[in-house]
Amino acid sequence: MIISMKNLGKTYKNGHIEVEALKNANINIDKKEFVAIMGPSGSGKSTLMNIIGCLDRSTKGEYWLDGVNISSLNEGELARIRNLKIGFVFQSFNLLPRITALQNVELPMIYAGVGSKERRRKATAALERVGLGERMHHKPNEMSGGQKQRVAIARALVNSPSIILADEPTGNLDSTSSEEIMAVFQDLNREGVTIVLVTHEPDIADHTKRVLRFRDGFLKSDELVRNPLDAREVLAKSNLEEENELEKA
Amino acid sequence: MNIIESFKQALSSLRANKLRSILTMIGIVMGVFSVITIVAIGNATQSYMDNEFAKIGANVLAVSYKSGTINSNDVLQNDDMKAIAKVEEIKNVGTSMGRSGTIRLGDKTRNANITGISSQYKDIMPTDMTQGRMINDIDNSLRSNVVVVKEDFAKANFKNENPIGQKLRVKLGSGSSMNLTVIGVTKAEDSIFGDMMSYESQSVSLTIPLTTLQAYYPWSDQLNYMYATVESKDKEDLKKIADKVIRILEQKHGNKDKYYVQFLSEVQEQLNSVLGIVSSVLLVVAVITLVVGGIGIVNILLVSVTERIREIGVRKALGARKRDIIFQFITESIILTGLSGTVGIILGILAGFVISSAIKIPPTVDVTVVILAFLGSVALGLLFGVYPAKRAADLDPIESLRYE
Numbered sequence: 001m002i003i004s005m006k007n008l009g010k011t012y013k014n015g016h017i018e019v020e021a022l023k024n025a026n027i028n029i030d031k032k033e034f035v036a037i038m039g040p041s042g043s044g045k046s047t048l049m050n051i052i053g054c055l056d057r058s059t060k061g062e063y064w065l066d067g068v069n070i071s072s073l074n075e076g077e078l079a080r081i082r083n084l085k086i087g088f089v090f091q092s093f094n095l096l097p098r099i100t101a102l103q104n105v106e107l108p109m110i111y112a113g114v115g116s117k118e119r120r121r122k123a124t125a126a127l128e129r130v131g132l133g134e135r136m137h138h139k140p141n142e143m144s145g146g147q148k149q150r151v152a153i154a155r156a157l158v159n160s161p162s163i164i165l166a167d168e169p170t171g172n173l174d175s176t177s178s179e180e181i182m183a184v185f186q187d188l189n190r191e192g193v194t195i196v197l198v199t200h201e202p203d204i205a206d207h208t209k210r211v212l213r214f215r216d217g218f219l220k221s222d223e224l225v226r227n228p229l230d231a232r233e234v235l236a237k238s239n240l241e242e243e244n245e246l247e248k249a
Numbered sequence: 250m251n252i253i254e255s256f257k258q259a260l261s262s263l264r265a266n267k268l269r270s271i272l273t274m275i276g277i278v279m280g281v282f283s284v285i286t287i288v289a290i291g292n293a294t295q296s297y298m299d300n301e302f303a304k305i306g307a308n309v310l311a312v313s314y315k316s317g318t319i320n321s322n323d324v325l326q327n328d329d330m331k332a333i334a335k336v337e338e339i340k341n342v343g344t345s346m347g348r349s350g351t352i353r354l355g356d357k358t359r360n361a362n363i364t365g366i367s368s369q370y371k372d373i374m375p376t377d378m379t380q381g382r383m384i385n386d387i388d389n390s391l392r393s394n395v396v397v398v399k400e401d402f403a404k405a406n407f408k409n410e411n412p413i414g415q416k417l418r419v420k421l422g423s424g425s426s427m428n429l430t431v432i433g434v435t436k437a438e439d440s441i442f443g444d445m446m447s448y449e450s451q452s453v454s455l456t457i458p459l460t461t462l463q464a465y466y467p468w469s470d471q472l473n474y475m476y477a478t479v480e481s482k483d484k485e486d487l488k489k490i491a492d493k494v495i496r497i498l499e500q501k502h503g504n505k506d507k508y509y510v511q512f513l514s515e516v517q518e519q520l521n522s523v524l525g526i527v528s529s530v531l532l533v534v535a536v537i538t539l540v541v542g543g544i545g546i547v548n549i550l551l552v553s554v555t556e557r558i559r560e561i562g563v564r565k566a567l568g569a570r571k572r573d574i575i576f577q578f579i580t581e582s583i584i585l586t587g588l589s590g591t592v593g594i595i596l597g598i599l600a601g602f603v604i605s606s607a608i609k610i611p612p613t614v615d616v617t618v619v620i621l622a623f624l625g626s627v628a629l630g631l632l633f634g635v636y637p638a639k640r641a642a643d644l645d646p647i648e649s650l651r652y653e
Binding site for chain 1: 559
């Protein structure tokens with residue numbers, strides 16, 4: 001078990017008003033799973049995501065990540081966990097604009113204290129793994145959205161985390177790029193990487209293996225996806241359609 | 250994160266805002282520059298003065314009048330020199346008298362400052378000779394019509410001829426004329442202001458025997474000053490000597506409280522303390538500049554923190570601890586001030602050289618001050634970096650990731 005939550009809750013204090021953003025969540029996620037978290041805004045999915053990512057702490061219950069009781073850790077220890085056990089992928093990529101793709105991917109390893117040669121080697125390997133080996137010396141503003149998100153995925157991968165946590169990773173991408181990014185995630189998952197993905201798009205959730213739905217701070221449903229979409233097949237199909245249309249024309 | 254990494258990162262973010270970084274640095278550069286320059290000039294002036302005083306060697310005392318109005322009975326005269334020479338601590342006694350006049354050189358007439366000196370004067374205010382000799386005892390007792398000129402005057406007027414034995418015709422302010430024979434040439438001094446004026450605009454300095462000059466003026470064995478040399482520099486001794494001198498003069502003239510004795514060492518002390526005060530006032534101004542520059546650094550780092558809230562959020566999400574963020578911003582601050590300090594030191598030393606060469610004082614570079622200035626600017630970076638760095642490190646990662 002990678003993630004285990006017992007009666008997890010989170011209450012925010014907004015002045016004198018207390019808001020219960022997450023109520024009594026009991027969630028277990030195993031190694032090599034590919035899970036989507038869905039729900040409308042205000043459903044508690046962002047709160048859950050922040051807690052899973054160790055950016056925030058629960059106010060109730062227990063959260064175990066890869067055998068560590070996260071609820072008992074201090075701020076510095078949380079930073080360490082984020083660094084080594086979690087790989088973040090954000091909707092807006094969050095790459096540092098002034099430095100190259102390679103340097104961006106090296107960043108988590110700098111905080112992990114990896115030596116510079118080893119860093120270069122691992123960062124290069126991670127970028128090659130997401131198919132960006134040739135653009136690693138480019139800066140983010142010289143890249144397309146899809147490419148930026150691949151860099152972000154490489155950065156998330158590079159410390160071999162326990163899970164990859166993706167928050168609306170396709171939210172800023174067109175449908176082809178989205179499909180390509182989902183293909184990268186599916187490949188990684190096939191290779192044994194555990195992925196938790198937050199999305200509000202059912203199409204994207206259909207690429208995962210399991211969907212958790214939230215509403216008003218409660219876990220409403222926890223279902224396996226029967227026939228997950230294969231992003232590569234979707235891409236191949238749409239390419240075929242395009243060719244057909246070209247032929248017709 | 251190790252030091253090399255954080256230096257690299259800090260440099261890259263400073264480079265990203267080149268103009269801003271440079272403008273911020275200017276404040277610190279100015280501060281350090283002023284500190285270094287002021288200390289350098291202060292030290293140079295100090296050592297120049299010490300040198301000049303050391304040239305005179307033995308301590309010199311000057312006897313003058315206490316008040317401006319002098320009764321004819323109280324006037325110091327040539328034989329007063331002999332009287333005070335009897336004080337056993339006194340080695341040489343001398344005096345000088347200055348009059349102005351004109352000198353005819355070819356078809357031009359130039360102003361002349363004519364100084365009559367007593368025979369022992371040369372032992373009190375030593376001068377280097379390039380040719381010939383200084384005025385001596387015999388010149389004074391014979392009232393010889395001899396003159397000692399300066400090197401630059403000799404060069405300009407006698408060209409390649411030997412100046413010794415040349416005749417000069419000098420007209421005194423009183424109307425009478427003197428025919429003088431050159432017997433010596435004094436070495437040109439490196440004076441602070443001498444070179445600022447062209448040779449032509451300066452008056453010609455002529456030194457002649459005191460008695461020769463006095464002969465042209467009625468009641469002219471009246472003296473304005475008497476100088477004497479003593480060995481001691483001890484304050485108690487000097488006070489005793491001064492008392493003795495004054496007592497002798499008062500007895501001789503039958504008066505009281507008319508004369509005043511001042512020692513060169515006192516003058517030196519006074520000058521040094523004035524110089525010290527001026528230097529410290531300037532230094533305070535320079536340090537204020539430095540602090541203002543430092544506040545500029547705080548300001549710009551705070552702006553930088555606000556601009557990079559998102560970056561800080563990303564770094565935190567990727568595993569940066571508070572201390573990593575603090576370290577990053579303090580490193581930036583230290584690089585800013587350290588670099589500014591170095592530039593300021595270099596400029597300050599250069600300015601010190603330029604200014605000392607302009608005023609003809611040998612430059613002095615104080616290594617301690619240079620090291621202190623550098624360490625000081627690094628410490629300033631540390632001090633001024635702490636607050637912005639803490640602000641950055643305390644940012645909430647969730648909030649900062651959401652920040653637009």
